[in-house]
Amino acid sequence: MKEKIYIASDHGGYALKQALLGMCADTVEWVDLGAESDARVDYPVYADKVAEVLKDAPQGQKAVLVCGSGIGISIAANRYRWVNAALCTSEEMAQLSRAHNNANVLVLGGRITDEATAEKCLNAFLNTPFEGGRHAQRVAMITE
Secondary structure (H helix, E strand, O other), X not given: XXXXXXXXXXXXXXXXXXXXXXXXXXXXXXXXXXXXXXXXXXXXXXXXXXXXXXXXXXXXXXXXEEEOOOHHHHHHHOOOOOOOEXXXXXXXXXXXXXHOOOOOEEEEEOOOOOHHHHHHHXXXXXXXXXXXXXXXXXXXXXXX
């Protein structure tokens, strides 16, 4: 059974989002929440869409957000206590976001992240479990 992953972007992340939709096709069922083109839109709208589906989603549900730099959409997403959005620019950051921070949203910058790096980040994010232990108490401090 494929893992359902929600994904959304603004216009600055649209091209990378489209590339991501073609990645991990054997293991991921992508649920695309927009944008539908590279026409100008506001990134908080798409952060809100992902946050709303995560609010009532099963524990462990993951998502991906993309805007031009990744910064704005991650700030918008992290307004919600149930969202741990991690802006990652490397495979190691994606691994650590899961292992140490239990991130449930991978954030990428469409204008600063090439497709090969994005794919490495995505694979690391999807395949790295949360280590718990000493990290669980810290995560609880920001999510509860």
